[in-house]
Amino acid sequence: MHGSFRVGIGYDIHPLVEGRPLVLGGVRIPHGTGLAGHSDADALIHALCDALLGALNLGDLGEHFPETPEWKGAASTKILGAVAGMVERAGYALVNADCVVNAEEPRLAPHRAAMARTIAAALGVYAEYISIKATRGEGLGPVGEKRAIAVEAIVLLEKVG
Numbered sequence: 001m002h003g004s005f006r007v008g009i010g011y012d013i014h015p016l017v018e019g020r021p022l023v024l025g026g027v028r029i030p031h032g033t034g035l036a037g038h039s040d041a042d043a044l045i046h047a048l049c050d051a052l053l054g055a056l057n058l059g060d061l062g063e064h065f066p067e068t069p070e071w072k073g074a075a076s077t078k079i080l081g082a083v084a085g086m087v088e089r090a091g092y093a094l095v096n097a098d099c100v101v102n103a104e105e106p107r108l109a110p111h112r113a114a115m116a117r118t119i120a121a122a123l124g125v126y127a128e129y130i131s132i133k134a135t136r137g138e139g140l141g142p143v144g145e146k147r148a149i150a151v152e153a154i155v156l157l158e159k160v161g
Contacts, residue, residue, distance in 0.1 A: 008055025010047040013150035025115025026077040038067040042076035047151040080122040095156040108134040
């Protein structure tokens with residue numbers, strides 16, 4: 001049946017700065033720097049939100065959650081919950097999400113399961129639906145130079161009902 005599956009991709013990058021906590025996938029990760037941004041700057045959740053919105057042709061994150069006082073310092077899990085509501089109202093459900101976090105440091109492997117559980121809870125799905133992988137910049141570009149963290153995400157949605 002045409003239109004029963006939808007695919008979306010998302011990308012986000014934020015600079016690393018001192019004086020901010022590092023939050024990825026809704027999990028606070030011990031590190032000397034954090035991501036700069038209007039909300040909590042969770043690049044993983046932002047890329048995932050853009051993938052979900054893109055799959056449904058609903059625009060992008062900035063269109064729905066602009067840099068206004070309402071969203072200043074907001075937890076990105078709250079934003080993800082709102083996007084999950086948009087997916088549900090459109091009549092779709094998440095089949096799976098695959099995310100790649102590109103960070104020179106810190107090591108993310110110890111935090112991946114917690115990130116998947118936190119994201120899944122915000123989306124109302126099983127953690128097994130959320131894949132989070134980590135890679136490094138190998139010294140190249142802003143990620144490799146430890147100046148930024150970038151994330152790519154892809155989602156598959158299925159029409160329900």
